[in-house]
Amino acid sequence: MLCELAAGPEVELGAQTQIEKLRRRDPDALTSVISRYQHRLYRFLLRLVRDPAMAQDLFQQTWLRVVERIGKYDASRAFEPWLFSVARNLAIDHLRRKQPESLDEPVETGRRIDLLAEQSASALDNCLKSERIARVMARLEELPAVYREVLTLRFEEEMKLEEISELTGTRLSTVKSRLRRALINLRERVEG
């Protein structure tokens, strides 16, 4: 998202043009639109389902669904939330069907949080940073799907809370409390 914003309005205009072409069933636009969103969409699906093979299948299913329903997409609204909501619905169906996991709110554990006093500023910064990222991402995978979703939407997709609320069809206050609990849960695991 950052790259797209940094690239300026011309790129955004190009994206809108491609989406408009896709709406008119132009097959050439398909490759260009998939290419544009493939990294973020694959990452989002992978975070939700955690299985690369399933993420790939859902990725393909998402684009099939997009092409099938592009006529229903309201062009006056942003394409990304619509695209991600299509992917999300497919991922939810998969999680409900294949695993005893849902995007419903998990029960609070109420465990105490300790301080994270990590202040690295040495020559090994990069190494430590990579290690820290790997550790955090490994712990992220252990979280319930509902927490993984809100964290990836907020920090990787850089969506605003209002956008997350719209995409997930939940109230803003719910998104806020879910985000807070997700962070607390993650930190407990990272420090535990």
Next chain:
Amino acid sequence: MSEHGEIRKLLPLAAAGALSAEEQRRVDSHTATCGLCAAELSGWQTLTETLEDAPTPAVPDGLLERTRDRVLMVKAVAREQRWSDAILAVLVLFGWTMTFVVWVFWRLMTGELVLDMTVRSATIWIGGVTSLAWLTAGTAVVLMASKRAVMRRYL
């Protein structure tokens, strides 16, 4: 709850940039004077920055091409199915039309009036020819449905 306790509850969301302007102002004002909360906030910020810095997983090679090919194939199959449906509908209509045309034609050729027929001959015509038409159409529908099921399994 004390101001200190309330602020501590807000710290994860402060690090996530998810507070309202008023809440953010309260957090900023409190952490400017409370070392404990400032350290706690720093811990949350480390966590959120780590999440922001996480590398995007690489998209598997060829996923884009496979996706495009699958979408185009499904569209082609859907197009073919629409044609098959249209052809089937035309054939069924044609079969029904021919049933009645041949009936009328036969009655005229044999010199009998169209409406002047016995119950027996009407039963033979309507029962026999209609059954044949339905059987043919039914077989075609079953064959097409089975073809569709096979295609759906592979797509």
